[in-house]
Structure formats: structure tokens, C-alpha cells
């Protein structure tokens with residue numbers, strides 16, 4: 001029997017709390033859908049028997065009826081594949097859920113908030129599952145039942161395999177000990193094998209900078225006696241954080257080179273976040289540095305954690321009689337005791353120096 005296990009697509013995500021610029025968020029949204037439709041194509045090509053989708057298939061808050069209709073139509077295109085969906089915290093299946101508004105084809109089973117067993121006699125298989133009806137479960141909302149070990153027993157569930165969690169905490173040992181032949185879990189976005197037959201497929205595409213590394217889904221060949229599981233990497237892009245430690249000696253071109261070097265040839269497909277640390281020459285505008293590179297990148301954003309590279313003492317002596325010297329004199333004591341004050345002083349100095357220089361040049 002051929003089985004695909006995928007989860008956490010987060011289709012149609014709004015990326016509202018994400019630092020992605022709107023146009024990149026839109027492109028990434030279509031990548032998410034591509035990852036879904038590529039799995040559908042694979043089911044069709046390989047005549048996959050069972051597709052287990054363990055929750056967060058879409059983000060309900062940003063998903064329209066027509067979007068879910070599109071998902072349902074895709075499933076209608078693979079009538080020979082039995083599809084099981086166990087909704088999770090982002091697509092929970094309550095009375096108002098789009099799962100209940102849109103008509104799904106007969107090859108699709110969507111679990112509700114009752115632990116349920118669905119028999120597939122022709123495959124000698126039982127698929128167990130539970131669908132979330134709310135977005136939190138601080139406690140296990142159901143009990144397992146003993147399994148018929150003459151059958152292939154599958155589990156499809158959105159859950160957290162730690163003892164304390166608001167997201168349906170469950171003991172991985174317990175799942176293993178019950179004797180499931182494959183447990184398809186969702187919720188954790190990083191793929192992994194929790195126990196011999198217990199898997200998190202992770203999200204097929206990464207969704208934010210916390211989700212580095214490979215993303216994809218599991219493809220299993222199994223019968224009652226044997227199981228062969230492979231991870232299929234499917235992500236079209238990686239989310240990469242690049243840390244650039246600046247020194248006051250670096251000029252703009254050197255910083256640009258550093259960023260390009262760190263992007264390692266993935267700049268036309270990956271999502272990059274540069275974090276600047278260290279000290280920066282106050283003459284350099286990091287916003288301009290990033291803007292100059294932007295066209296070469298699929299997505300490039302930055303966070304500035306650097307501080308200006310001033311020799312405060314020297315600056316003070318050079319400017320004793322003007323506003324800059326007086327500013328340093330006023331703030332130096334507080335700044336030496338409080339890092340927030342220190343960084344405020346540097347920002348102020350930057351403003352003053354530029355202003356002062358502009359004035360001189362006029």
C-alpha cells in the first residue's frame with residue numbers, strides 16, 4: 001500500500017505577523033498552494049492509496065469558500081486515493097468551519113471532534129483520527145481503543161508530543177505502544193521521526209525564519225509485515241538568516257559582497273534575512289545597502305542590531321566647544337551606566353553629526 005503523509009500547509013496564510021513584504025507574501029502563498037497541488041499530482045501519478053493530512057491544511061482566518069472549493073476540486077481529481085484530514089488549530093472543524101460549508105468528494109474523510117475509526121476493507125486498513133473543534137486542547141480530549149492487530153492501523157492526528165501543551169498533548173510512547181503501523185502527526189513544522197512508526201511530516205514549505213532546514217512530506221510503502229518510509233524534500237525555498245558582523249572599517253561595497261557571499265547562490269529563490277551586528281561606520285546607511293541588493297534577491301530583508309562606531313572621547317575633544325561636545329558631556333555619564341541610554345546617545349550623535357556636517361557644507 002502506498003501512503004503519503006503531509007501536514008501544516010497553512011494554505012492561503014495571511015502572513016500578517018510575518019516580516020515578509022506584501023509582494024513576497026503573495027508569491028509565497030502561491031508556493032504553498034503549489035506544494036499542495038504537487039502532492040495531488042503525485043497521488044495521481046503513483047496511484048497512491050491513502051493521503052493522510054494531519055491538520056493546518058489552511059489558515060481559516062484568511063481562507064475563502066472559493067479557496068476550499070479549490071482544495072475539494074483537487075481531491076476530486078484523485079478519486080482512487082482515499083484522503084483523510086484531521087483538522088488542527090488553524091483549520092479547526094467547528095459548526096462554522098469551511099470544511100462543513102464546502103462539499104467534499106466521496107474519497108475525502110474529514111475527522112470531527114470524536115475519536116473515530118474508518119475501515120477500508122479492500123486495503124485491510126483502519127484509519128483512526130480526531131479533528132479539532134477549537135483552537136486549544138490543554139488536555140487529551142479522547143481515549144484510544146485497542147487495535148485489531150490483523151489489520152493495518154493508521155493514525156492521523158494534529159497534536160503535540162510533549163506532556164504540557166495547549167495543543168493536544170500526547171505521549172509518543174503511548175502512540176507507539178498501541179501498535180499503530182504508521183502514525184501521521186501534524187503541528188510541528190519540522191519533519192521528524194518521533195518513534196519507529198510515529199512521524200511529523202512538518203510543513204511542505206517553510207513559513208517563517210524559525211523554520212530553517214529541509215521541508216517536505218513522507219512517502220511510505222507498507223503492509224502488515226514491513227514498512228519503508230522516505231522523506232521527500234519538496235520546498236522550493238529556504239528561509240535563511242544571515243548574520244553579518246560589521247566593523248567600523250567596512251564600507252558599503254564590502255558589506256554588499258559579504259551579503260552576496262553568504263547567500264551562497266540561493267538568492268533568486270530563498271528568503272533571506274540579514275541581521276547586522278557589531279559596529280557600523282555612521283556614514284553608512286544600511287537601508288541603502290539592502291536596497292541596492294534587493295533586485296538581485298527573491299526576498300531580502302534586514303534587522304539592524306549594530307551600533308555606530310564612534311570614538312566618543314576623540315569626538316568629544318574635537319567638538320568641545322560646539323553642540324556635539326555639549327551633547328556628549330550631558331549624556332556620557334548616564335550612557336556609561338545604561339546600554340539603552342548609550343544606544344540612544346549614539347543615535348542622537350548620528351543625527352547631530354549629519355545635521356552639523358550638512359550645515360557646514362551649505
Ligand SMILES: [Mn+2]
Pocket residue numbers: 008010055056090187188189
Ligand atoms: Mn501548523
